[in-house]
Amino acid sequence: MSEVTNNAAASSEQTPIIFLDDIRVTFKTRTGSLLHPNKVQAVRGLTLKLMPGETIGIVGESGCGKSTTANVMCGLQSPTSGKVYFKGQDVTKRTADMRKTIGRVISVVFQDPATALNARMTVRDQLADPMIVHKVGDKASRAKRVRELIEMVGLPESVLDALPGQMSGGQRQRVAIARALALKPDAIIADEPTSALDVSVRAQILNLLMDLKKELGLSMVFISHDIQTVRYISDRIIVMNAGQAVEQGTAAEVFNHPKDDYTRLLLGAAPSLLHPDLGK
Numbered sequence: 001m002s003e004v005t006n007n008a009a010a011s012s013e014q015t016p017i018i019f020l021d022d023i024r025v026t027f028k029t030r031t032g033s034l035l036h037p038n039k040v041q042a043v044r045g046l047t048l049k050l051m052p053g054e055t056i057g058i059v060g061e062s063g064c065g066k067s068t069t070a071n072v073m074c075g076l077q078s079p080t081s082g083k084v085y086f087k088g089q090d091v092t093k094r095t096a097d098m099r100k101t102i103g104r105v106i107s108v109v110f111q112d113p114a115t116a117l118n119a120r121m122t123v124r125d126q127l128a129d130p131m132i133v134h135k136v137g138d139k140a141s142r143a144k145r146v147r148e149l150i151e152m153v154g155l156p157e158s159v160l161d162a163l164p165g166q167m168s169g170g171q172r173q174r175v176a177i178a179r180a181l182a183l184k185p186d187a188i189i190a191d192e193p194t195s196a197l198d199v200s201v202r203a204q205i206l207n208l209l210m211d212l213k214k215e216l217g218l219s220m221v222f223i224s225h226d227i228q229t230v231r232y233i234s235d236r237i238i239v240m241n242a243g244q245a246v247e248q249g250t251a252a253e254v255f256n257h258p259k260d261d262y263t264r265l266l267l268g269a270a271p272s273l274l275h276p277d278l279g280k
């Protein structure tokens, strides 16, 4: 990471893959609130560390700032204040070079694979594309990696010549996950990756993410408004409300001994969107 400046912020025994230090993100709007006219405070002083190999779940209702937090982590959004560290390096003020480097090591899986994938590109080309953009390997090694990737996500090689429109929602999300893995990232940020899918395939995609995480030693940030889904997949859970982390702890701590009223509210809220076969 050539242009990343040195910083000693996170140099204990284990350095976090991502460290958000007191992040605030404010958007200018036409409306805002009585207290803050013409602005929305999407994230208000959030601190979190993603450690190597762990899965953090971020849960909260619509509008609590989950996606904005995810965007800060992967460099799509600059914080209004606070610092962002990647493997101990301060990357808050990102140069184009830093953004490219981070794009290689942190991948994002979005909610809707139909929009995340290019409708006019075959699966083969979509999987090779990140390697071409980042100038990784030659034609033969990229073709080999494409075959490896499709196998990793449990799809047959025959889908490589298909277009996204010829596949099911679950298959498309598998392709989006394969694409996210193309550059062998350190971390995956999955922003509501199962919400747009049929209930019957949600469990399969969650299990695929868990298997890949284990197999590849990935770190993962899993974002969802469904606390049961987050519980199923996460080592640690962060509950967000109105831009703030109101509770952080292991899945067992948060579920068995919730400290915050809002967490208790979420736990008692609507039935899980998780497939009934999970979490038994």
Ligand SMILES: Nc1ncnc2c1ncn2[C@@H]1O[C@H](COP(=O)(O)OP(=O)(O)OP(=O)(O)O)[C@@H](O)[C@H]1O
Pocket (backbone or CB within 6 Å): 027, 028, 029, 040, 041, 042, 060, 061, 062, 063, 064, 065, 066, 067, 068, 069, 225
């Ligand atoms: N580009 C933007 N301009 C103005 N306001 C924004 C922008 N992006 C997000 N917001 C606002 O910031 C707040 C947090 O939004 P964010 O999308 O991060 O929440 P979320 O928890 O991910 O919600 P959802 O699950 O509905 O996507 C919301 O009030 C939203 O309207």
